[in-house]
Amino acid sequence: MSTIPPKHRALILNSTRDPLDISVVEQTSPQAGPGSAVIRVLSAAVLSYAGEVYSGHKQPYQYPTPFIPGSSAIGRIAAVGPDATLLKLGQLVFFDSYIVGRDDPTSLILHGLTSGPTVGSRVMMEGEWRDSTYAEYAKVPLENCFPLDEARLLGDLRYKIEDLIYIGALSVPFGGLRDIGVKVGEKVIVAPATGAFGGAAVIAALAMGARVVAMGRNAEALERVKAVNPDRISVVLNTGDVTADTKELTKDGPADGFLDISPREAVTSTHLQSCILALRREGRASLMGGQLDLVPMPIRTIMRYDLTVKGKWMYTKDDMRVLISLVETGYLKLSEAGGIQTARTFPLEDFAAAFNAAAEKRKGFGVEAVIAP
Structure with a gap:
């Protein structure tokens, strides 16, 4: 059974210009189909150069407009397609924004940020995976949702949701x-x-x-x-x-x-x-x-x-699974235990403040800002 409401709030980038032509709107919620899941976004990373990219100042970044920008995120499964075999409703997951074409591994995109140089990359960015995670709900590929041991991470290790976002940078x-x-x-x-x-x-x-x-x-x-x-x-x-x-x-x-x-x-x-x-x-x-x-x-x-x-550009799915295992076992420590600063959290409406906060600090350990829709 789906837990998705008919409408949800999302951050829409209308055009590339300065000042940012971006606003929070209410629109029809995404629905899961074959090969996809819909996550309820709990926390999404904000890159230090996000404001520059979405205003068109930082090149070369290619993305369609209008679209919902975003990045890697922590979320809960709100719906899955009929071919899902592992993911369950309510499950805590890490969504990996690095999407690889299923029928063409040379087609690569960073969800919510940029498409690659190939025609296939642009097809993915402009079509099925156009909208990203700066929204209450996001449709994402099944294979990019990595289950997290919630009891271990939030219970035994006492991490906060925003601490887990650092998995993306790592x-x-x-x-x-x-x-x-x-x-x-x-x-x-x-x-x-x-x-x-x-x-x-x-x-x-x-x-x-x-x-x-x-x-x-x-x-x-x-x-x-x-x-x-x-x-x-x-x-x-x-x-x-x-x-x-x-x-x-x-x-x-x-x-x-x-x-x-x-x-x-x-x-x-x-x-x-x-x-x-x-x-x-x-x-x-x-x-x-x-x-x-x-x-x-x-x-x-x-x-x-x-x-x-x-x-080497980015990483493999197996790399991500091993990394999450290192975090869950405690060999790789997050938050203050690992010398990593905890990110500041901003609501969806404060996107400008989140972009500014991320831009202020580009050095050291940790993610400076996250958006929590």
Whole structure:
């Protein structure tokens, strides 16, 4: 039996312009069909650059208008399609906003944010998965709903709903770390480690049993990273001197792995060279950065030392299941127990305040703001 009312409140982005052409409206509630579920949205993440994207200032982000924007969310199952075999009404789930085409794995979208470059991606974004989670109810793919152990997470571990949103930020670097096979006891460099995704990478690598070398340009911010786990985190300041930085990164031996999670502005940074040069023979590097231009690479070293350098965008469904298991077992700690700030919660009508709050803080551990319809 469905628990969905005939009408629900949703945040509609009417057009791309500044100031934001966006408003809360009441409209017909979504309904589940084959291959889909409808979730009652409890808490949806707000990215630090959400306001820039939805005003058209941050490019390239492609999405149809009008549509309901959004992101990954925590929700309860309100309805399921006839082919659902696992999900039950009322069940607490994590909705993963990274949607992959069922008949074409090259068609990829970030639900509520952007479509990919292919025709298939645009078909998904403009059609079946057009509307996202900044609403009371959202229709989503069945395979993107991951059941959560509510008794364990909200009971035994005493997390709040908004704490669980951080799973979304963790999933991105976790996918890159698993892609290069990070093992317990290995030394892993994360650079830059002081941003939102870099901080999440540090937390994820610790949960996987690694020793972490956190690299960045801000000494004060690096010390905050180290304070999360001084016994297993060391820090290296990125000075721009490749030789000196490589020496510092390897002072206790070469690294087994390296995760790059640079913003697009880091195209002139020298850390890619120094971190790759700091890898041991047959070491592995995962490149997840957003640099838009060409960057220099130490090709001769990569060749001579049999290094593996892999590009990785996002993560797999199995990565998400393993990550949630780490959270549920307590190996990966959220909230203050893991040194992660708790997000501020905003109602749907205060979307502008939520976007502003998220934009104010782009560094460190945690999600700054969530929308709770």
